[in-house]
Amino acid sequence: MSQETTVPSPNERERRLGQNGIVQPLLTDLYQITMAYAYWKSGKTKDTSVFDLFFRKNPFQGEFTIFAGLEECLKFLEKFHFSHSDIEYLKQTLPPTIEDEFFVFLSKLTADEVTLYAMEEGSVAFPRVPLMRIEGPLIIVQLLETTFLTLVNYASLMATNAARYRMAAGDLKLLEFGLRRAQGPDGGLSASKYSYIGGFDGTSNVLAGKLFNIPVKGTHAHAYITSFTSFSELRSQTLTPKDGGEPRDLLQLAVKWRTELVPLFKVVGTEASDGELAALISFAIAFPDGFMALVDTYDVKRSGLLNFCAVALALSELGYQALGIRIDSGDLAYLSNVAREYFSKISINYNIPWFKDLMIMASNDINEETILSLNDQGHKIDCFGIGTHLVTCQRQPALGCVYKLVELNGQPRIKLSQDVGKVTMPGRKDAYRLYSESGHALIDLLQRSVEEEPEPGNKVLCRHPFEESKRAYVIPSKVEKLHKPYWNNGRICAPLPNLQIIRKRVRTSLKTLRPDIKRNLNPTPFKVAVSDRLYNFLHDLWLENAPIGELS
Amino acid sequence: MSQETTVPSPNERERRLGQNGIVQPLLTDLYQITMAYAYWKSGKTKDTSVFDLFFRKNPFQGEFTIFAGLEECLKFLEKFHFSHSDIEYLKQTLPPTIEDEFFVFLSKLTADEVTLYAMEEGSVAFPRVPLMRIEGPLIIVQLLETTFLTLVNYASLMATNAARYRMAAGDLKLLEFGLRRAQGPDGGLSASKYSYIGGFDGTSNVLAGKLFNIPVKGTHAHAYITSFTSFSELRSQTLTPKDGGEPRDLLQLAVKWRTELVPLFKVVGTEASDGELAALISFAIAFPDGFMALVDTYDVKRSGLLNFCAVALALSELGYQALGIRIDSGDLAYLSNVAREYFSKISINYNIPWFKDLMIMASNDINEETILSLNDQGHKIDCFGIGTHLVTCQRQPALGCVYKLVELNGQPRIKLSQDVGKVTMPGRKDAYRLYSESGHALIDLLQRSVEEEPEPGNKVLCRHPFEESKRAYVIPSKVEKLHKPYWNNGRICAPLPNLQIIRKRVRTSLKTLRPDIKRNLNPTPFKVAVSDRLYNFLHDLWLENAPIGELS
Incomplete structure (x- = not known):
């Protein structure tokens, strides 16, 4: 059942690439590995999957989120492989009944067959619109889940928090002083990096200055x-x-x-x-x-x-x-x-x-x-130095990004829930942001990938994903496709901007939002819609999969 | 002004020891380095200092805290040195007026002249009683501040949080599932490690299992x-x-x-x-x-x-x-x-x-x-799997440990504040825990180091540090000296227990507290007292330093 690939042997690969500090394949939940074995054992090695990484609710009682963490995810893909000692550890840890051939399979596994699409790092994002779409063999794509979530959740939360402080502070200077109150050394470094992206002017953290070229102050x-x-x-x-x-x-x-x-x-x-x-x-x-x-x-x-x-x-x-x-x-x-x-x-x-x-x-x-x-x-x-509340994101200390299977071997997958907000959008989808003539973002639209792109000047029917009667026609002046390929054929396939550029993008991207969406008190929600076709696709599938209730 | 030492040259040292991942001397606030320069410039290189690392308030509206993070601090001391590239970065970052000789001084700096006393990792601790006391040349001891705080704050917060979950859950199984919601990769690893210490039975984080030998589940x-x-x-x-x-x-x-x-x-x-x-x-x-x-x-x-x-x-x-x-x-x-x-x-x-x-x-x-x-x-x-709220410590996402100079060249130092709770305890002190005959901890007592140790069976006058009328005689059945030397003459000088032993110590240490101190709702505060001599010493110094108010 082992994969037929032409990638270098694990040892060669290890010598050539090493692992990426602690961001390595074992930085994951054990169930990803037990699932990998169960998939392998049931012959699903070659199944092709599509996963969406998205969140369901904007943090801090706000109505926007800044997407961050993409570059770290790509670096993780570049070096993805299980080292010899990882395999040894897994052999001791998993039940003795696990077949040896599975470990051979694992030791050869790379991210070469994965394709990753993502929004631009530093752009504003909204609930249910995937930040990243990850495609490829089920086992490897599933194995990426926890690490990706770890890399995106805090980065995006932090960048969003910083952007909110930036809006509150107007033109005043903002410095990040949070190292001593972060979740350990690396929490502190991430806080410095992503608060800079979100609009802070500098940090007190010297190592962050050295590693990321952020101005340091103190x-x-x-x-x-x-x-x-x-x-x-x-x-x-x-x-x-x-x-x-x-x-x-x-x-x-x-x-x-x-x-x-x-x-x-x-x-x-x-x-x-x-x-x-x-x-x-x-x-x-x-x-x-x-x-x-x-x-x-x-x-x-x-x-x-x-x-x-x-x-x-x-x-x-x-x-x-x-x-x-x-x-x-x-x-x-x-x-x-x-x-x-x-x-x-x-x-x-x-x-x-x-x-x-x-x-x-x-x-x-x-x-x-x-x-x-x-x-x-x-x-x-003139200047605020901000520590604890910035780095701990006090008002909401975690962003709830999730990673959901939406398609397998071309067939849509849906995760139902009694909580409508938790129902996943099935199938491979593309997302578009529709802009008004004044340059403001009007709405984000999710479509099935097989649909044609919306065109500027043409009427588009935008539907609420769950409420039948909520629909509107939108005539966009500009249409932006939100996802670009960043990883394909085993390598990064789009240029990665530096922190300064990402930081600028946060500012530019926030400018496209109407002020009432960004305000601190009772902000207006930004609308995320689905196309008519996706609406029907979703609801047909829902009815097909949901058990019929019974009153007794 | 450079130090006369016999330590190896920085390059040799670097080759021999390397740095400790990202836990390195630059993982600090810039002001530590600017202060180091100002100290050096004003000839304070050989001044001998005593710093206390302590917190002022127990987290989670509780009345106890678990001390953790000590081993990480000691590992940091072992490898403390500025690398060649660190020095180069600092030269570019600090003002050009900085004298070159300072960088020579920095590049030779080690923690060899530092002495560190600490409570046992995993023991219960209370406000104002130092978790660690750090002594040695002012510059180097000051330079340790931020890194120590980073290493102790989250570790202790997490261990305390986990211990509280353990008490709530009784004998039920507890598993930590928080990697994806932590502050990045290392926040996730720290969460796994310190929740295990605090009483969790395992983690989903495979790398934590591999690195720390914690049971992994999923x-x-x-x-x-x-x-x-x-x-x-x-x-x-x-x-x-x-x-x-x-x-x-x-x-x-x-x-x-x-x-x-x-x-x-x-x-x-x-x-x-x-x-x-x-x-x-x-x-x-x-x-x-x-x-x-x-x-x-x-x-x-x-x-x-x-x-x-x-x-x-x-x-x-x-x-x-x-x-x-x-x-x-x-x-x-x-x-x-x-x-x-x-x-x-x-x-x-x-x-x-x-x-x-x-x-x-x-x-x-x-x-x-x-x-x-x-x-x-x-x-x-039978078993709870806990993620977000455990690792983010939702109810209080940061422990406010501080690091205060209490003595310099044998002279006490005090930091005043309009908020009495923020006044520091001046001078080098020792701390004792006094126990009742039944084995319960009665009170923690801070004394000046020059005082004699309290003795079992003898009456000890315990005073509230700030309220004159609050005093009590205590006759302890057992007296425990809370601080032991862990680092001296450039090396770790006490055996470091493994995680299992620290975990056991948490349990044993919590058992010495009366149940009403540990309960979730309105717990009774555990008393921290000062000796009569320290009381007078503190208040004399306070009066000496505080400006006299004026009503106008």
């Missing part, structure tokens, strides 16, 4: 501030002016400024922490051109802001321009307004124009709602 | 059932009896049994799906000794159960004993009762004692509350 933690308790701990306190010349005593300058600012700030000068000032001085000496300070270690108004401004003014005397502050606790709207007010006063009093525009970053337990509420209250924050 | 998916539509698709339908002899026609036997069972089940025989029966037959032929069937593809009562029982009885005629069923949708309490009733009837009618005890597994969107509510309703489920 200043210091409270520990840095508390590591200094007095001026005497400053082993160096001089700084050479930007334009050269003799080093100047930065501490002396800052202390002078601090005294001068006390009346302006209406605070008691002695309340400001000397340890904090020492820490800021030392940080400014290390990064005179990139001075950004955490100001809430002791008290934002009575210590942190005062110390920061003193050092920023001292730096300014030496020709350096500070960057700004980070506030990590307290009433962020209020404190940002206070800070901006001080910055403006200083800007005017000392005639330093850039001082009023110093960056104010906020970073304490922020989520989408916090940003929207801060917007309502009025704040002066 | 049967088949709906796709397997829908891949058959009629008997004619069965390319093989015979099975050799367990004791040998001529192969028998399993299909024929099952059809006979199905007809016979129709009146017993009070259903209409023609409503049962032939495709489903064909699928079950083929699966039984592949796994005659491990026949476990998904029964909800079409209709549990009218199709799935009937078909399963028919195949199980046919198998029984050939000497094989089926395992049971899985229900993945619908009213789980009701359907499990129906299934058990049928199994019992068959057991009696055909005198097959084991039939009544067939396993009933449930697996649809189950969380801790579902299990508790099913317990209330009364159910006949």
Whole structure:
């Protein structure tokens, strides 16, 4: 029953390709392997299958989803093979009755006979429209299920979450700070990558920066501030002016400024922490051109802001321009307004124009709602650093993508359910997005693959998949075929864009949606329709397969 | 300013040790590196620090937490070094003003001068008691922060979540099915590992089974059932009896049994799906000794159960004993009762004692509350397969461990906050768990390290850390020192138990807690106290550092 192929022997393949870190064929549920054996045993090795990968509900009570994770799926296909040690492990783990020849079959298995169609990574997607369609021999396509779901679910959830934060934050800067609260190291890396795709400007995760070429950002933690308790701990306190010349005593300058600012700030000068000032001085000496300070270690108004401004003014005397502050606790709207007010006063009093525009970053337990509420209250924050709620996707920590068999050997397959929303769309299908003249997406349309493509300018009957009376004619100005082949004949067959391009696509793709579909509160659902032919096909098949109920 | 050490050159080290997958020094927040530079620049290279890693609140509205992730932290320390390419990346990423000598310093940096104390992995832990205490040169200890938090936060959260499911489920079997809903591949692996530690019996994740030696379990998916539509698709339908002899026609036997069972089940025989029966037959032929069937593809009562029982009885005629069923949708309490009733009837009618005890597994969107509510309703489920809610820790998707500097060069450090709960416990401390005569844990006590250990039989004054009037004398029957050294002089200095032992420790450790501390609804908080000396030390330091308020 072994496959007749011309692929290299597993050992050659292993040497040539290796496996892809932990993204390997064993990263799957055991039942995929037991099913593979049962398929093999019942002679289904050559059966040709079509599977759809799709979700049933948009996350976060929203009405759109960003598709991501495609590239990882393709890399997985490239290196798909069971290593010698995988086979050994399976032999020990599966029942002893499993025939040896099955393991020979498994050890030769590759994804060479698989074809994968997908939406473009970074495009908006909607319930029931497949993100990917995977075709090929039943056994191998089934074996891809769990790994694909693992690679697409969190990637898409994260990209969607990030895109929502981006919409809430408008043009403000967004940084991802979530590594320490992610599901381990790789959860953290995925969070950085897909939040960047979704519209974040950078991450604190250095490895993500190195691996994915994402801008990395960061200043210091409270520990840095508390590591200094007095001026005497400053082993160096001089700084050479930007334009050269003799080093100047930065501490002396800052202390002078601090005294001068006390009346302006209406605070008691002695309340400001000397340890904090020492820490800021030392940080400014290390990064005179990139001075950004955490100001809430002791008290934002009575210590942190005062110390920061003193050092920023001292730096300014030496020709350096500070960057700004980070506030990590307290009433962020209020404190940002206070800070901006001080910055403006200083800007005017000392005639330093850039001082009023110093960056104010906020970073304490922020989520989408916090940003929207801060917007309502009025704040002066320029940049949000977001960790926990971004990476854990707090409001909905998992996207429920599923992977369903829809056709086998040319025959449609359907999975029924008492819950109508869980009934699968049978058969091989194509999906189209129909656009209005203004460029807005009107509707997504699923058709049987044997149907003709809808054409711009021609009337198309769009039907609700389950409610008979809901139908509409649509005359699209533009028709976009949503799925392209990405994997065929054992290799990637479409160019893979880099992260920057995918990131841009998210923006472009979201622009095609009407604002009411994207809004945070009670968004309008985007319609996903089926063609008249698919409607009838689906309902005939349903009646054929569903048992008739009985009241008793 | 470079360190004088005798460690091998970075290249040698790299060759010898490699890095630990993605758990490497760059898996950190950028600010750790900018702080490292500022420390280095201000001559703090040799400063000696003490950091505490702890959390402030138990997760899931509970009153206990399981500590996990220690072994991963130690492995990280073993291989800690910046590779050549890491240094190159940092040179490009940090400001050009960074002095070259700093990179030389970084490239030689190892964890050889670090000492790490920790609680035992798998033991119960409480707010404010450090899970780990890390000591050594400020720069390196600071650089460990983010990676340690990443490794401990999710591991402990997951182990705690699993332990809570275990308590809810009593003696029932629990399997982890969450790979597809985790934060990517590694989130899935961590989920499998730490849910096993927390008390799960196995996982569906094959790679987790291979890597961590965890039992793996699984049967088949709906796709397997829908891949058959009629008997004619069965390319093989015979099975050799367990004791040998001529192969028998399993299909024929099952059809006979199905007809016979129709009146017993009070259903209409023609409503049962032939495709489903064909699928079950083929699966039984592949796994005659491990026949476990998904029964909800079409209709549990009218199709799935009937078909399963028919195949199980046919198998029984050939000497094989089926395992049971899985229900993945619908009213789980009701359907499990129906299934058990049928199994019992068959057991009696055909005198097959084991039939009544067939396993009933449930697996649809189950969380801790579902299990508790099913317990209330009364159910006949033997085993839960749990995915999404387990791995995403739905009720609280992140544990908020923090990493705080508490001592520098022998001087205590404190981080103040308007939120009392966020004030750190200053100085190097030891922690003790005091036990009653009955073996129950009474209280955890934090002391300054310079104090004498509490002794069994002697009165100990335990104080609330922040409320002056809350104090109690405790006379412990047993005193347990909670922290042991695990890393010293550049190597792991305590034996690391395997997963099975850690798993056992979770159970043993939880047994020392009174039931009211562990209950799901309104659990009693476990007390964490400070010694009289630490109380005074903390409050003196607090007053010294806090600015005096002003009403205006």
